[in-house]
Amino acid sequence: MEQLSVTLGSKAPCAGKPQDHGHTLPILHEIRHALERLIATGEETRIDLNAMPFGPGDLDRLRAWLGTGEVQASVSAMGLTLIQETAIPGVWLVDYQNADSQRLTLHIEIAPVPEILRPQPQDLAEAIATLDARMDEGQSNPPRPS
Amino acid sequence: MSGSMEFLLWTKGPMFDIALAIFAIGLFARLAEIFLLGRKPNYAEPRAGEWLPGLRTVFTRTIADPGTFQRASFNVVVGWVWHIGFLIALLLFVPHAELIKGLFGIAWPALPNPVVDLVTAITLIALVATLVHRLTHPVKQRISTIEDYLVWTVVFLVVLTGYLAYHRLVNPYPVALGMHILMAEILLIILPFTKLTHIFTTFIARWYNGAAFGRKGVQS
Amino acid sequence: MSELTLERGLAAFRAEIDAPTAAFFSSCVHCGICAQSCPFYLETGDPKYTPILKLEPLRLVWENEFTLWGKLKGLFGLQQKVTDEMLAEWEELLYDSCSMCGRCSLVCPVGNDLAYMIRKSREGMVQSGHAPEGLIAASVRAIQTGSPMGLQWKTLAVQIKHVEDSTGMEVPVDKAGVDYLVLLSSMEIINFPEYLEAIAKIFDHAGVTWTLSTQCFEATNAGIQIGNKDIAAQLVERVVAAAEKLKVANVISPECGHAYTAIRWEGPNLIGRPYPFRVFHIIEVLDELRAAGRIQTEGMESDRLSMHDPCNLARKSGVIQQQRNLMNLVADNFVELKEHGKFQWCCGAGGGVSSNERAEPLKLAAFKRKKAQIEEVAPERMVTMCATCRTQLEEGLEEFNMEIPVVGLTEMIADHLVEKEAREHE
Amino acid sequence: MSERLVVDPITRIEGHLRIEAQMDGANIAQAYSSGTSVRGVETILKGRDPRDAWAFAQRICGVCTLVHGIASVRSVEDALKIELPANAQLIRNLMIGAQYVHDHVMHFYHLHALDWVDVVSALSADPKATSALAQSISAWPKSSPGYFADTQKRIKTFVESGQLGIFANGYWGHPAYKLPPEANLMAVAHYLEALAWQRDxxxxxxxxxxxxxxxxxxxxGVACPIDLESDSAINAKRFAEIQNIIQSMQTFVDQVYVPDTLAIAGFYKDWGSRGEGLGNFLCYGDLPGSGFMDPATFLFPRGVILNRDLSTIHEVDLHDASQIQEFVAHSWYDYADGKARGLHPYDGETKLEYDARGGVKPPYAQLDVNDGYSWIKAPRWKGQAVEVGPLARVLLLYANGHAQTKELVEMTLSTLDLPVEALFSTLGRTAARTLETKVMVDAMQGWQDALIANIKAGDTRTFNDTLWDPSTWPSEARGAGYMEAPRGALGHWIVIKDGKIDNYQAVVPSTWNAGPRDPSDQAGAYEAALQDNHQLVDVKQPIEVLRTIHSFDPCIACAVHLSDPETGEQLRIKVT
Amino acid sequence: MPVRKTPDKTLGESLRDHGLSRRGFLKFCAATASMMALPPSMVPVIAAALDAARRPSVIWLSFQECTGCTESLTRSHAPTLEDLILNIISLDYHHTLQAAAGEAAEEARLQAMEDNKGEYLVIVDGSIPGPDSNPGFSTVAGQSNYDILMETVEHAAAVIAVGTCAAFGGLPQANPNPTGARSVMDLVKDKPVINVSGCPPIPMVITGVLTHYLTFGRLPELDAYHRPLAFFGQSIHDRCYRRPFYDRGLFAESFDDEGAKLGWCLYRLGCKGPSTYNACATMKWNDGTSWPIESGHPCLGCSEPSFWDAGGFYEPLSVPITATSGAILAAGALGAVVGGAATVLAKKETKTIVAHRQPVTVEELEDKL
Structure with a gap:
């Protein structure tokens, strides 16, 4: 009956409501399953929100659902990458941006620590060499604390 | 012509024109065939006029009399269900209403899609039931011809392809929609040459029936 | 010497096809519901008795000759032709198993008037020489002797004598200018002579002037039953000639179903002109007299009575309420069959079936439908107003050992008339 | 006979343009402009639903991607007398404005700049000096030495990769490049920044x-509804985004585009006396202040200037059959009444005839300039060849006393220390484009404010549906839809019969500018400009041709008209 | 000028030369995965592949086009056009962007073909007048489009037809196809052809296909129209955020009615989303700003073959393309005449038969007894 009244043109209370686009809930379910996997097997999951058919406002609503957690971080490489923990521990929003601050893609990462925050093995392998180089440099030309 | 889109456009374009032309030519030929035959003058003193009883029968014959309903309830109910279902899907589904508006400029309100969807599902079930009935009931077995099965198949496929297209169960979609349109076109093409003509002539038949009975003082 | 051939039959089929026929065949969807209204199918269970199937020869001629599709098929040699063999096979379907009761015409969802087309089909059957012997014989007798049973005026004269003796009234014969010309059926004359007596009494009671005609006393029309307009027209012409000669304004058809439809509905079309008189069934006349207060009755039948509507009278001619009015005049304990009036079931004997000896078993089978109906209400007696129906009911009930007498409505009315003397005393 | 110079393809433009020049030593004596590709949009449009026409017409060009859509819907609205809701007009103004700013900036940096900027020279610039130069002309924040060093490194890495990509085979090191390495580096940095900025x-x-x-x-109207409460409509969030975009446009124009133009122009003042061309200018006018297409309310005025005479502005009437006519004397088309006659667009014909009208069978080295030599027609206003575009608009604004324009023109001339005559030149054309961008970007704020004011007053209408249904239309109607496209005066003429398009003709800016000679051998704007004082330093590297041609911002797909299918058939038969 | 040669650095090396850390590279790969519409789980595979990838030479040929496809490419934000032409590919020939003009431009093309024989990619935008058309309909440097195309693809590794014109013939091929325009696929039979349709295509689909080729050295999986499935695998309708309104039967009926404002389905306004396969609903346009349906306009169906001739843009998908009520009436009238004539003939014949009808006599009947 409600639907009928809507087709007759009356502005039904629910007609234009944003949650009617209905993309938030399935993603929340997906996150829940990913959390279960993380806890059970340690398997990490990344969800590319760019691939979601979001309607206007859907993303904002999803973020509101997820809330804001304690950790915020940014990685400065090829432009900024902004990391925000959500109110659900282990669920992260990772916003990859280019040098012009345009979003490249937006991931939800379900992991203890987002991948991009961790030092990469290749970089780690060069860590000591880098430190040595800096110490050598430092001895001849000591860095000034700014 | 290998692509799905080309197929869809063919069904929406040239094939639709062809189907419509054959349908219109066939149907009007059929109507001309009927009306030009005429009736002989009737000199018997009538008890009542013909027009009103004829018109009444056009409508009243839609409902079975209680005795027949009792004796052939399955036949009647299933027939009813799928006819009504088919009509609802045909006339009150938004895309169909738009098609009619596009062709004839007449518009009417349509039903919400979920309602039409449910109706279509019921129609499909009822159609299957009619087939089972035709295959198992002795009378229907005896009087059924190839044409009956052909017509059933076409009608069923029209509804089925529509259902599949709506639910996007066939991919790519242009193929699904094209199949539906093509089936509808086949239906249009065979309509004037098969028992499907009853969609139009049943009203004429009922009128003649009502008129003949009415003239003798019986409301048929 | 000409003879009845397939070619003549096909031409006859063809000549019968008109707009309603085309509309009907165009509309049939093979739903099979007509079978559910046919006592021959219902009681035998044989699907070949499905009414629409009986029309196949006519349908084929229509499709082949009158449809674009059929013509196209013809171009490719795909037409299915009507053959002698086919018509021979269909003879049973069109005559033995169809009483032309018209019930199917009333229930067909697309509105097909099947009985109308059965009647047309029989034209072709006769012309092609595929009519049953019994009906041919009846037709020949009707033309040659004036009665399908070969009855002659002298037999009727004996009956008249009896009536005059027992009632003391004069049975008017060949009286010009009277109110009504009364027609009879051979069956009544032989089986139910009390009918004539009843009429004499009632008309006397009501003060109606009437007459019989020596020129034509028979109202039945074998031509209609066999389905040939030439024979039928000749028989109708006899009635018309008699009525015209006696200058009567009204002709009364007897308690016989097909006689009434033949003379009432088909007659003018058979002779191709309107009548100079009106035609009534006796029941119509009686009810009119009743309504005018010209029939005074006394006493009531107190046993449980039920009534059988003859198809030709009720469903096919609209005489439905009249017999009920009359019943209520004389019956206390009248109970309707469940399906009655226009939806009544045929006794199984109409449409020439009763004149077709070989159809006897089918006729009896079809009667079972009536029997079941009667059993449902369990009356002590059945009332009807058609000699053929009455005969079939009596024979049928007897066959099934049901002790339910059958009476004619007219006689029953006659039995309850207030005595002339008594009336005069009031 | 002296040498024939051929430049084909002319790159960094839209479409396929060929220039042939008859050289008199190092001097261009006669120039010929040829559009070498045809599609047939006008023919394709015939018989279609006029409401659909905009989508077809829009695909005339993807660079000035908006203009043909606007001109097309306006032609239908003019034919059917549909009045636009004020909001829709303002939204269209904003969209036109964005098109100008976007298009002009991209033209300057990505299509035109490499005529003046030597990328290879930038590799030898001193980032610190570059920073100083940048900071001396603008407050634009991206001007640190480190920033320019990064840019330089990026270019260097790229060049060292051995794959020069789009920079391969440029006329690098050509003596006509006059910028110091630092200016070149700054321009290259802005080339890349503009690429990023234009996306916004x-x-x-x-x-x-x-x-x-x-x-x-x-x-x-416009398809986007306005509803401040709805997610799916133009709402407050959208207005904030629009405000940001306008802001970003303003900043870039003020701090990068205008200063760069002036800075680069300072090194090329000699181009203030070359490439003038016709001296006749035409504007249809555009950017109405209300829902009506009323020229009185236009930001850009309408009129014609003849022979540089700014004191007399001639009236223009698009419906007058004697004013605007197209000629095909040197084009690969046939007119039913012969090639000498001009046709008003309402009666326009586009019957394609390549072989019989002088087309040379490919592959060819040289066109037959005595016969047909272009797919572009030659439009004329009262028989006069005219130039359209930014220079025409700025001159009309100037002649009409538009205060901001006067101020900008005077500022430019005094900064460059050039006389007012320098406007009539390749340099003046390029400068005019920059100046009108500034006028436009400032006007956009006004339209945005007006739109918001309307909505606050309760008017959210964006679409007038009274004549949407074709059954409500007269059986015949015709209309002219026009606008000022970034490249100049654009007109679409439509004839509607029984709800379908009966005839459709577009006379576009690049038709006016890039068109060939007419029956009386009057040259088109490009041709006339190239014939004005063009000495080539190196005929093998005709950078001078590119500079003048690019100053018009050619858009050749726009300019080329279409064909008649039957003729196409005949041609095919002849060929095979 | 530096001598042109095949690149000796892989993408990984080249990025590291730019001072890119491993994290940055990882991010690059995440963005690349997203761009190629691959799941994030593919990032490690992509990282390994990209590390070793080399910039392919790309020759971009423009024929009967409007430059909308190039314009669209410049709107790509992931990667940006700058990144694309500086890091991912070597765009060696492109009319609208290249510095060189005239002979020098043509030399650049021939040089790239020579240097990268068998390995370069050809991108085409715009349709091509076919070999049966007049070659003069479209020429560059005096050479017909057809000749240039065939000459250039001869030693190409693959051809990418960008935009609906190149992919399917597009606007020039729209009825009546005045110039005999053909699609690339129609003309190039002996090379892999990948179609990136759309008018214009979504820029990230162009870059996504290029990146896929760069990453994996092969073309992505294609649909029946040679379109990359990753982007064209699902219809607009299936991924449309307004789909729930379609399912519930809530439709906008005018452009600024209540339904339009509430974002109801645009089917009745002619939306071709149900039959259109493209990624607009997820990738959106202009850095995720909007897309046609979100801005209230029905989908034109621009990524499908023959979309220009697929019925009016404002006619619902279910409305046939050409038939009109007038045509139906005409066919009906014709039918009435045909049927009438047939029946009149049949009736006439019947009349003759009736006139010669032999009445049945008693004698005839008696014979039967």
Missing amino acids: AAKLHAIFGGKNPHPNFVVG
Whole structure:
């Protein structure tokens, strides 16, 4: 009956409501399953929100659902990458941006620590060499604390 | 012509024109065939006029009399269900209403899609039931011809392809929609040459029936 | 010497096809519901008795000759032709198993008037020489002797004598200018002579002037039953000639179903002109007299009575309420069959079936439908107003050992008339 | 006979343009402009639903991606007398404005700049000096030495990769390049910045039209509804985005585009006396202040200037059959009444005839300039060849006493220390483009404010549906839809019969400018400009030709008209 | 000028030369995965592949086009056009962007073909007048489009037809196709052809296909129209945020009615989303700003073959393309005449038969007894 009244043109209370686009809930379910996997097997999951058919406002609503957690971080490489923990521990929003601050893609990462925050093995392998180089440099030309 | 889109456009374009032309030519030929035959003058003193009883029968014959309903309830109910279902899907589904508006400029309100969807599902079930009935009931077995099965198949496929297209169960979609349109076109093409003509002539038949009975003082 | 051939039959089929026929065949969807209204199918269970199937020869001629599709098929040699063999096979379907009761015409969802087309089909059957012997014989007798049973005026004269003796009234014969010309059926004359007596009494009671005609006393029309307009027209012409000669304004058809439809509905079309008189069934006349207060009755039948509507009278001619009015005049304990009036079931004997000896078993089978109906209400007696129906009911009930007498409505009315003397005393 | 110079393809333009020049030593004596590709949009449009026409017409060009859509819907609205809701007109103004700013900046940096800027020279610039130069002309924040060093490194890495890509085979090191390495480096940095910036500018079209290139339009208004409460409409969030885009446009124009133009022009003052051309200028005018297409309310005025005479502005009437006519004396088309006659667009014909009208069978080295030599027609206003575009608009604004324009023109001339005559030149044309961008970007704020004021007053109408249904139309109607496209005066003429398009003709800016000679051998604007004082330093590297041609911002797909299918058939038969 | 040669650095090396850390590279790969519409789980595979990838030479040919496809490419934000032409590919020939003009431009093309024989990619935008058309309909440097195309693809590794014109013939091929325009696929039979349709295509689909080729050295999986499935695998309708309104039967009926404002389905306004396969609903346009349906306009169906001739843009998908009520009436009238004539003939014949009808006599009947 409600639907009928809507087709007759009356502005039904629910007609234009944003949650009617209905993309938030399935993603929340997906996150829940990913959390279960993380806890059970340690398997990490990344969800590319760019691939979601979001309607206007859907993303904002999803973020509101997820809330804001304690950790915020940014990685400065090829432009900024902004990391925000959500109110659900282990669920992260990772916003990859280019040098012009345009979003490249937006991931939800379900992991203890987002991948991009961790030092990469290749970089780690060069860590000591880098430190040595800096110490050598430092001895001849000591860095000034700014 | 290998692509799905080309197929869809063919069904929406040239094939639709062809189907419509054959349908219109066939149907009007059929109507001309009927009306030009005429009736002989009737000199018997009538008890009542013909027009009103004829018109009444056009409508009243839609409902079975209680005795027949009792004796052939399955036949009647299933027939009813799928006819009504088919009509609802045909006339009150938004895309169909738009098609009619596009062709004839007449518009009417349509039903919400979920309602039409449910109706279509019921129609499909009822159609299957009619087939089972035709295959198992002795009378229907005896009087059924190839044409009956052909017509059933076409009608069923029209509804089925529509259902599949709506639910996007066939991919790519242009193929699904094209199949539906093509089936509808086949239906249009065979309509004037098969028992499907009853969609139009049943009203004429009922009128003649009502008129003949009415003239003798019986409301048929 | 000409003879009845397939070619003549096909031409006859063809000549019968008109707009309603085309509309009907165009509309049939093979739903099979007509079978559910046919006592021959219902009681035998044989699907070949499905009414629409009986029309196949006519349908084929229509499709082949009158449809674009059929013509196209013809171009490719795909037409299915009507053959002698086919018509021979269909003879049973069109005559033995169809009483032309018209019930199917009333229930067909697309509105097909099947009985109308059965009647047309029989034209072709006769012309092609595929009519049953019994009906041919009846037709020949009707033309040659004036009665399908070969009855002659002298037999009727004996009956008249009896009536005059027992009632003391004069049975008017060949009286010009009277109110009504009364027609009879051979069956009544032989089986139910009390009918004539009843009429004499009632008309006397009501003060109606009437007459019989020596020129034509028979109202039945074998031509209609066999389905040939030439024979039928000749028989109708006899009635018309008699009525015209006696200058009567009204002709009364007897308690016989097909006689009434033949003379009432088909007659003018058979002779191709309107009548100079009106035609009534006796029941119509009686009810009119009743309504005018010209029939005074006394006493009531107190046993449980039920009534059988003859198809030709009720469903096919609209005489439905009249017999009920009359019943209520004389019956206390009248109970309707469940399906009655226009939806009544045929006794199984109409449409020439009763004149077709070989159809006897089918006729009896079809009667079972009536029997079941009667059993449902369990009356002590059945009332009807058609000699053929009455005969079939009596024979049928007897066959099934049901002790339910059958009476004619007219006689029953006659039995309850207030005595002339008594009336005069009031 | 002296040498024939051929430049084909002319790159960094839209479409396929060929220039042939008859050289008199190092001097161009006669120039010939040829459009070498044809599609047939006008023929394709015949018989279609006029409401659909904009989408077809829009695909005339993907660079000035908006203009043909607007001109097309306006032609239908003019034919059917559909009045636009004020909001729709303002939204269209904003979209036109965004198109100008986007298009002009991209033209300057990505299509035109490499005529003046030597990328290879930038490799030898001193980033610190570059920073100093940048900071001396603008407050633009991206001007640190480190920033320019990074840019330089990026270019260097790229060049060292051995794959020069789009920079391969440029006329690098050509003596006509006059900029010092630092100016070159700054310009290259801004080349890359502009690429990033333009993506933001294009978003305004996406907001109102769903995408860019090729945003959507609707006859009778705009497709995007306004509802501040709804997610799916133009709402407060969208207005904030629009405000940001306008802001970003303003900043870039003020701090990068205008200063760069002036800085680069300072090194090329000699181009203030070359490439003038016709001296006749035409504007249809555009950017109405209300829902009507009323020239009195236009930001850009309408009129014709003849022979540089700014004191007399001639009236223009698009419906007058004697004013605007197209000629095909040197084009690969046939007119039913012969090639000498001009046709008004309402009666326009586009019957394609390549072989019989002088087309040379490919592959060819040289066109037959005595016969047909272009797919572009030659439009004339009262028989006069005219130039359209930014220079024409700025001159009309100037002649009409538009205060901001006067101020900008005078500022430019005094900064460059050039006389007012320098406007009539290749340099003046390029400068005019920059100046009108400034005028436009400032006007956009006004339209945005007006739009918001309307909505606050309760008017959210964006679409007039009274004449949407074709059954409400007269059986015959015709109309002219016009606008000032970034490249100049644009007109679409439509004839509607029984709800279908009976004839459709577009006379576009590049037709006016790039068209060939007419029956009386009057040269088109490009041709006339190239014939004005062009000495080539190196005939093998004709950078001078590119500079003048690019100053018009050619758009050749726009300019080329279409064909008659039957003729196409005949041609095919002849060929095979 | 530096001598042109095949690149000796892989993408990984080249990025590291730019001072890119491993994290940055990882991010690059995440963005690349997203761009190629691959799931994030593919990032490690992509990282390994990209590390070793080399910039392919790309020759971009423009024929009967409007430059909308190039314009669209410049709107790509992931990667940006700058990144694309500086890091991912070597765009060696492109009319609208290249510095060189005239002979020098043509030399650049021939040089790239020579240097990268068998390995370069050809991108085409715009349709091509076919070999049966007049070659003069479209020429560059005096050479017909057809000749240039065939000459250039001869030693190409693959051909990418960008935009609906190149992919399917597009606008020039729209009825009546005045110039005999053909699609690339129609003309190039002996090379892999990948179609990136759309008018214009979504820029990230162009870059996504290029990146896929760069990453994996092969073309992505294609649909029946040679379109990359990753982007064209699902219809607009299936991924449209307004789909729930379609399912519930809530439709906008005018452009600024209540339904339009509430974002109801645009089916009745002619939306071709149900039959259109493209990624607009997820990738959106202009850095995720909007897309046609979100901005209130029905989908034109621009990524499908023959979309220009697929019925009016404002006619619902279910409305046939050409038939009109007038045509139906005409066919009906014709039918009435045909049927009438047939029946009149049949009736006439019947009349003759009736006139010669032999009445049945008693004698005839008696014979039967």
